[in-house]
Amino acid sequence: MEPATGTHAALAPIPANNAAGTDINPCSACPVRSLSVCSALEQEELRRLAEILVNMKVEPGHTMFSEGDKADMLFNVTSGTMKLYKLLPDGRRQITGFLLAGDFMGLSVNDTYAYSAESVTQATLCRFPRRRLEALLEDYPKMQRRLFAMASNELAAAQDQMLLLGRKNAKERIASFLLLLSQRAVRRGFKDNPVHVPMSRSDIADYLGLTTETVSRTFTQLKTSRVIALMEGGKVKINDRDALQDLADGAA
Amino acid sequence: MEPATGTHAALAPIPANNAAGTDINPCSACPVRSLSVCSALEQEELRRLAEILVNMKVEPGHTMFSEGDKADMLFNVTSGTMKLYKLLPDGRRQITGFLLAGDFMGLSVNDTYAYSAESVTQATLCRFPRRRLEALLEDYPKMQRRLFAMASNELAAAQDQMLLLGRKNAKERIASFLLLLSQRAVRRGFKDNPVHVPMSRSDIADYLGLTTETVSRTFTQLKTSRVIALMEGGKVKINDRDALQDLADGAA
DNA sequence: AAAAAGCTTTGATCCAGGTCAAGGCAGGGC
DNA sequence: GCCCTGCCTTGACCTGGATCAAAGCTTTTT
The missing domain is CATH 1.10.10.10 (Winged helix-like DNA-binding domain superfamily/Winged helix DNA-binding domain)
Structure with missing residues (x-):
């Protein structure tokens, strides 16, 4: 069981009916579920994982994490809109993307977040220990494939945005x-x-x-x-x- | 054997000593090799793959492929500098990145390239049929992992660039x-x-x-x-x- | 319902970087 | 050597979007 961390104290865990044992709906968008679409993830495994998911609801303007924080949690947006952004020391801000239901955030190559994340509207998210996902990926290579496709799509979007911002x-x-x-x-x-x-x-x-x-x-x-x-x-x-x-x- | 395609006619295949059977040097940067670092890719497999690699040398200003072309080839830069860019109809151009030895280009989610690629300096590249890589990934999940890490790094760089361009x-x-x-x-x-x-x-x-x-x-x-x-x-x-x-x- | 606090819109002015134009400078062909 | 061609630099001027300022509108508070 994951205790609520300090930085997430303001987040209200949803009592929720998507606890262990709920039906497997590919689009209900929790990481395990959205990724499980194309994997042979088994019921039992899914049930175990559902236990460590934390569903949460946030009001507009709530900061989930900031650039540079230790990136040990991963989030999947289940409803609402989030924004990811980077800041310069003097406060200039660049929003790098808006996330909708089904999008992931918090994936990181090194161990800190590369950007900050804040809710735009009221939103619900599903929190997930990063280590657990990594362990999962070991066992289910197809998840990795899916994740790579997601990253590739984001990369293409980022390139479009560079064209927009530059020209x-x-x-x-x-x-x-x-x-x-x-x-x-x-x-x-x-x-x-x-x-x-x-x-x-x-x-x-x-x-x-x-x-x-x-x-x-x-x-x-x-x-x-x-x-x-x-x-x-x-x-x-x-x-x-x-x-x-x-x-x-x-x-x- | 891959025949030289029309669009690549100007490319001079390097007679090269990095044909089949060459020693496995992780940093010599052909896709199979750079990816094989962290995989249990076997000698025999590697040898088979080396046969379909085409090493090529290009002069500065050579276009490897253009945005929208069918993306059936993948490239790995082995020396020199390449540039990737997008164009607007009126000719405005945004270069989305410069690639150095060891970098990949041509990876694409759908079946066309999302950008154009051109050499900045004289450069050598290693060409590789995309399908073959996909097949490889099926067999060697750790390659997928490596590829995902690469995409994540590129994504982080793209976000830095958005901050630069926007602010x-x-x-x-x-x-x-x-x-x-x-x-x-x-x-x-x-x-x-x-x-x-x-x-x-x-x-x-x-x-x-x-x-x-x-x-x-x-x-x-x-x-x-x-x-x-x-x-x-x-x-x-x-x-x-x-x-x-x-x-x-x-x-x- | 009035007051307060935030957005959003509109107007007036300014300036960083774009545009246009002209030299400077290096490498290549003959 | 000398022209030609293609960068790169510098100068003069202009402009799209930033900045500064002031109302509207909405939403929240009391």
């Missing part, structure tokens, strides 16, 4: 961002239009390498040109997807 | 770049000072999200303030590593 202008960045959110929504079976944009202007700015003012002005421009419409509840209606796509590709 | 100014970018080159040199057992900078101003600019003019001016500034000295042969002498480090971290 796109403000309008192109916002267009790319909206399409990304829209595509991710589709992939997860949610409605892709209007797009739900749960993060603040400041988070968007720090993700796109802009300022809140520029983000706001650019949204206004896109709204004025009828490409999008801003709706209440942080929703954005995409009126002209082709125009947005051309902008995002830098073709316009 | 650092020109001086901080150049400082970070020089320190990166220096550190990589050390890790590979080369002299780290003066640093060898084999790429053109234009490549540096496209890697750092700047223009050639700004790169040039910034080098001049650092030279004027005695932090570095520009030497002949594309070498840069680091005079004040601490100052450079403070700049790179955004602490100055």
